[in-house]
Amino acid sequence: MAQAYVQVTTTTDSRAEAAELARSAVTDRLAACAQLVGPLASTYWWEGEIEHAEEWMVVFKTTADRFDELASLITDGHSYDTPEIIATPVVAGSMDYLAWLSEQTEPAEEDEAVDDAAVD
Numbered sequence: 001m002a003q004a005y006v007q008v009t010t011t012t013d014s015r016a017e018a019a020e021l022a023r024s025a026v027t028d029r030l031a032a033c034a035q036l037v038g039p040l041a042s043t044y045w046w047e048g049e050i051e052h053a054e055e056w057m058v059v060f061k062t063t064a065d066r067f068d069e070l071a072s073l074i075t076d077g078h079s080y081d082t083p084e085i086i087a088t089p090v091v092a093g094s095m096d097y098l099a100w101l102s103e104q105t106e107p108a109e110e111d112e113a114v115d116d117a118a119v120d
Contacts (some may be wrong), residue, residue: 003102004064005090010074010083011042011055018056021077030070031060032104063105064089 008031012018015038022034038056045051062070064087071085090098 001007003098005093005098005101006062006064006067006087007090008060008062008070008074008085008087009057010078010085011040011057011078012083013053013055013080015039015056017077017079018058021074022058024077025060025062025070025073026039028069028073028075029105029108030066031062032101033061034068035059061101063102093100 010021012021012063015036018036018038022036025031025034036056040057042053042055043050044053045096058079061072067087069112074083074085
């Protein structure tokens with residue numbers, strides 16, 4: 001079976017939080033790439049009221065099999081009670097890019113993790 005790919009989006013109220021989520025996901029190899037977009041003007045329902053806010057969007061590029069771990073990372077690192085976490089399937093893409101995405105989201109082997117920890 002062919003590898004499945006997704007783009008996962010979330011929004012947050014600060015560029016700093018968006019950047020930290022992006023950095024954490026890429027460092028942990030849960031995403032090959034994370035892009036920050038913003039600021040955005042958002043309008044939404046929250047607790048019975050229409051809200052207007054400035055937000056930052058993070059778009060993560062990953063494999064479908066890394067989604068659950070990425071969603072957990074976003075939830076754990078997010079300041080919102082109910083963060084947006086939406087995965088959109090990638091139905092087609094450049095074979096070279098998708099191969100790179102697969103390579104970059106492979107879980108680190110234990111030896112690599114030990115080597116990285118020794119550098120810190």
